[in-house]
Amino acid sequence: MGFNRSALMAGTFAALLVGATAALAAPASAAPNTTPQKVCGSAYKTVNSAPVGSLGTVYLTYNSSNGKNCVTTIRNSPGTAVEMSAWVYIPDTGLNDDDFGLYTSYAGPTYVYGKGHCVDWGGQIKNVYTQVSGSNCGAFKEQRVTFTR
Structure with missing residues (x-):
């Protein structure tokens, strides 16, 4: 169970990081x-x-x-x-x-x-x-x- 929670948290963190990077990059490219x-x-x-x-x-x-x-x-x-x-x-x-x-x-x-x-x-x-x-x-x-x- 601990492995699944860690994998889930890592996946969530990665998704947040990609989303934040995209959000931060948008104004610069505009x-x-x-x-x-x-x-x-x-x-x-x-x-x-x-x-x-x-x-x-x-x-x-x-x-x-x-x-x-x-x-x-x-x-x-x-x-x-x-x-x-x-x-x-x-x-x-x-x-x-x-x-x-x-x-x-x-x-x-x-x-x-x-x-x-x-x-x-x-x-x-x-x-x-x-x-x-x-x-x-x-x-x-x-x-x-x-x-x-």
Whole structure:
């Protein structure tokens, strides 16, 4: 009887250990492997962000020394290459930049001069698109849209 109890306890302990290891490993594997500052540059500070569904986040950053905005879309869980994009547009000057392709971790960086201007920006991961219009315009209210195609 003692052998069976020991075997049962050992089996239970092993199952708990495997479960705990899997539970602890899940958050680490779900973390993105980069940051907006690693993509855009250390002088770029995050000024806005928007979720791309549950797949990741698109970030708007700004460099006050050169007046440029940078946008990057970063996946929550890097992996097999999927369709991704990042884009930025200044409506009143017509300046824009975009990056579309198959990526494993992030799209971008995209840069445009935007000091003193409203900014439209967004990104895509797989078939989920997020766009923000009229962003960082002082008292104006931005508009956010996320949709699936």
